[in-house]
Amino acid sequence: MPVRDKIHDQIIIGSGPAGYTAAIYTARSNCCPLLICGMEPGGQLTGTTLVENFPGFPDGVDGPELMEAMRRQAEKFGTVFVNGEVTRVELSSHPYSLWLGEEHYRCRSLIICTGASPRLLGLPNEKELYGRGVSVCATCDGFFYRGKEVVVVGGGDTAMEDALFLARFAKKVTVVHRRNALRASPPMQQRALENARIQFVWDTVVNGILGDRDKGVHGARLQHLPTGKEEDFPCDGIFIAIGHVPNTALVKGQLDLDDWGYILTRNGTETNLPGVFAAGDVQDPFFRQAISAAGSGCMAAMQSQRFLECLEDADCRKCQALQKRQLMAKGGD
Missing domain, CATH: 3.50.50.60 (FAD/NAD(P)-binding domain)
Known part of the structure; x- marks a missing residue:
């Protein structure tokens, strides 16, 4: 069971291919991530039938079956799951905070995999x-x-x-x-x-x-x-084919978004805030494929792990920027 009064190393918001892949990679790094499943556990693929273009399944695989296999794999390596939907995030100070109704969670690194909803x-x-x-x-x-x-x-x-x-x-x-x-x-x-x-x-x-x-x-x-x-x-x-709406209402005004509302990322999955990463359809207005989402979930997990490893490094410019933000949030010079 998740412990709400502790500071988690990594929290992943959203399941689907991006969230589950991020969980598999972070869990294998001995981080024991917390994954908050969201309002649609498994993402859009849970509403599909046969998926024929995901590598490794020459005869195809049912979308729900693929997502359940990913979840089991993440769970096998130690991912802790929380059923529910994040209702608020606060990214102005570190550790970062998020809420599921009245339940409050904190983390050193956040991976956002909330996807995009088709119109x-x-x-x-x-x-x-x-x-x-x-x-x-x-x-x-x-x-x-x-x-x-x-x-x-x-x-x-x-x-x-x-x-x-x-x-x-x-x-x-x-x-x-x-x-x-x-x-x-x-x-x-x-x-x-x-x-x-x-x-x-x-x-x-x-x-x-x-x-x-x-x-x-x-x-x-x-x-x-x-x-x-x-x-x-x-x-x-x-x-x-009338477009998609990225699920970014939670972070609007806190993370940089493009003109369509997608999270802007650079160097892979980095956002404008140190320790906050975005993967999958929430930052991808072009491809929107299960395999590309999974790939970006892998990148986010690896970049999150590197961030955690250098968090205490005085020579790390990203960590210096984070420490400066913390000082400003506390009213320091």
Whole structure:
């Protein structure tokens, strides 16, 4: 069981591939990290079915099974798990503090792996059909739609990237966009518009998903905005590509974020605060893959360990900066 009145060497916020990998590496360094699982233990992969592109599984692996195996591996090496969601963090003084409701924890080094949440359409059954014809990741799921017909919702760069990727497998890709012009960059627009397998439906939204959990998706209900006319459009899958929201509300105003709200990192996974690291989708607006998240979790763990090793080193510039911050927080010169 975690001890709340002690100062932990390392606390990891968030599970998923980044958090679990960070836990495996830190635990193997004899640090006995504390991992706070978050509101979705295991991350987005717990809502998927077959994962075919994670190395080491030639026949694929179920997302929940992969996450459970990672958790067991982290637990085997000594990771302590806390179920719950962090409600507040305080990074103005060291050791750093965080709260789960009224429960208070402190740590010398913090690894943030809170991920990013895909924007969804808000339709009643889209979560029920997630992984059964509804997807937010063309790279993850495109292979399953070889020779089939799919819909991509969106008009930005992500939607065009997804449509172009899916066109390698699908018989037909239909991009449904609520406006009459794309928002994607001109090169991306040109590539998509010139692809013979991609067609476009303009001024239209998806306001219904046709299908059930047993048989999956078999169509989309489209509404033409200028006229209000609805039609049922047959398809085998719906890819929602309207962006992601990084889960960074906890650290807004305390860590440097980019214009989209992702944590800015440098030299791997370092943030602007010594001893605070970020890994996975919370700092990655581009790749958002399980394997890239796991890789950054490994980097964060190793960098956190190096930080702890040099914390008392008077010659370490990072530690000097941290000590200066502590002095300023106490009102010193």
